[in-house]
Amino acid sequence: MSSVYLDHNATTSLDSHVLEAMLPWMKAQAGNPTSRHIFGRTARTAIEHARAQVAEACGAYTSQVVFTASGTEANNFAVRGMTANQDAAQILYSAIEHPCVSRPAAALKQYGYKSQSIAVNGQGRLETAHLALLLEKPANLVSVMLANNETGVIQDIAQIAEQVRRSGSLMHTDAVQGLGKLALSFTDLNVHAMTVSSHKINGPQGAAALILDKRVDIQPLLYGGGQERGLRSGTENVAAIIGFGMACELAAANQSNFASHTRALRDAFEQGLRSLDAQIFSDQVARIPNTSFFAVNGIEGETLVTALDRKGFAVASGSACSSDSTEPSHVLLAMGVGHDLARGAVRVSFGSHNTLQQVSGLLDALKSEVLRLRQLTGVTA
Numbered sequence: 001m002s003s004v005y006l007d008h009n010a011t012t013s014l015d016s017h018v019l020e021a022m023l024p025w026m027k028a029q030a031g032n033p034t035s036r037h038i039f040g041r042t043a044r045t046a047i048e049h050a051r052a053q054v055a056e057a058c059g060a061y062t063s064q065v066v067f068t069a070s071g072t073e074a075n076n077f078a079v080r081g082m083t084a085n086q087d088a089a090q091i092l093y094s095a096i097e098h099p100c101v102s103r104p105a106a107a108l109k110q111y112g113y114k115s116q117s118i119a120v121n122g123q124g125r126l127e128t129a130h131l132a133l134l135l136e137k138p139a140n141l142v143s144v145m146l147a148n149n150e151t152g153v154i155q156d157i158a159q160i161a162e163q164v165r166r167s168g169s170l171m172h173t174d175a176v177q178g179l180g181k182l183a184l185s186f187t188d189l190n191v192h193a194m195t196v197s198s199h200k201i202n203g204p205q206g207a208a209a210l211i212l213d214k215r216v217d218i219q220p221l222l223y224g225g226g227q228e229r230g231l232r233s234g235t236e237n238v239a240a241i242i243g244f245g246m247a248c249e250l251a252a253a254n255q256s257n258f259a260s261h262t263r264a265l266r267d268a269f270e271q272g273l274r275s276l277d278a279q280i281f282s283d284q285v286a287r288i289p290n291t292s293f294f295a296v297n298g299i300e301g302e303t304l305v306t307a308l309d310r311k312g313f314a315v316a317s318g319s320a321c322s323s324d325s326t327e328p329s330h331v332l333l334a335m336g337v338g339h340d341l342a343r344g345a346v347r348v349s350f351g352s353h354n355t356l357q358q359v360s361g362l363l364d365a366l367k368s369e370v371l372r373l374r375q376l377t378g379v380t381a
């Protein structure tokens with residue numbers, strides 16, 4: 001039995017055009033992009049082409065793209081680098097940030113920075129009144145994600161950035177789950193820095209970027225040979241960067257098709273879910289189109305994920321990036337969802353190759369598994 005992949009917010013498969021663009025850089029002798037000979041110059045030209053493709057997809061200038069090896073790295077770079085040259089004050093981040101924002105912020109405590117989370121409401125939207133209250137004291141940086149990886153909730157980043165800029169602080173957004181799913185414009189979001197990652201848009205692992213306003217005084221992430229304008233030294237992963245560039249070009253070209261296709265799948269899925277007495281999180285606010293996060297009363301998310309996996313459907317019980325934890329989703333807890341319901345959370349994230357037929361197969365599998373598990377545990381709807 002071949003399984004149906006429904007975990008596209010965790011990672012995506014490599015697009016065949018992306019692989020094609022990468023292969024020459026893996027097969028033939030490629031030069032070090034800093035070398036002056038023809039091999040080096042060719043690699044440098046290819047990287048700069050990829051930089052332009054990433055910039056275009058992000059609504060940014062080429063000179064604003066700093067390549068990193070992962071979204072995690074870009075987020076750590078933003079949090080540490082953007083605060084390092086300021087007097088230590090507070091670092092603010094939304095209570096639903098990915099740990100690769102909240103943990104580096106917390107780790108800066110040793111240097112005198114205070115990290116503080118900003119509350120969200122029951123639908124997962126930022127409480128801007130709480131942000132305003134926190135901004136009464138000086139803040140070095142505010143980081144609020146564009147779209148949440150679990151609920152899919154989209155924040156009004158331009159408006160938040162305006163509020164943050166008025167206070168004189170720097171603003172970063174993690175747009176890892178926004179790229180390819182939303183029309184993305186660094187300029188319109190009006191932030192100082194923005195993170196994007198290749199493997200969420202059918203590009204390879206090992207490439208990502210921090211899109212950075214060049215006027216920001218940022219401390220380099222890695223010191224060495226001076227690559228990436230001296231901000232992130234280290235010989236470039238040429239093939240991965242070329243793949244990231246191509247994935248960006250394709251994602252930008254297909255974004256509206258991706259959105260309408262996955263929204264249709266999600267809507268059909270959620271219509272079926274409602275008849276199962278499932279609670280759908282954040283369904284009253286704007287979400288990225290491919291994501292559905294829900295819980296079935298009385299059934300553990302982990303149990304359901306395992307049961308669905310056996311039936312050929314790969315879904316997630318929350319954030320794959322923090323799946324080492326058995327704690328309920330911090331995102332749901334921040335939204336005020338009770339521990340028991342939060343423990344039931346399951347995430348389905350669709351991709352462009354999923355079909356309505358797969359959605360009805362998933363719904364059938366869900367129905368029979370929910371019935372079976374309810375009989376086992378004696379829980380009634």
Ligand code: PLP
Pocket residue numbers: 009010070071072073075098100145147148149174176177197198199208321
């Ligand atoms: N930010 C968000 C919102 C994510 O969903 C993820 C990964 O799931 C990351 C950051 C980390 O990105 P990467 O896997 O490229 O390190």
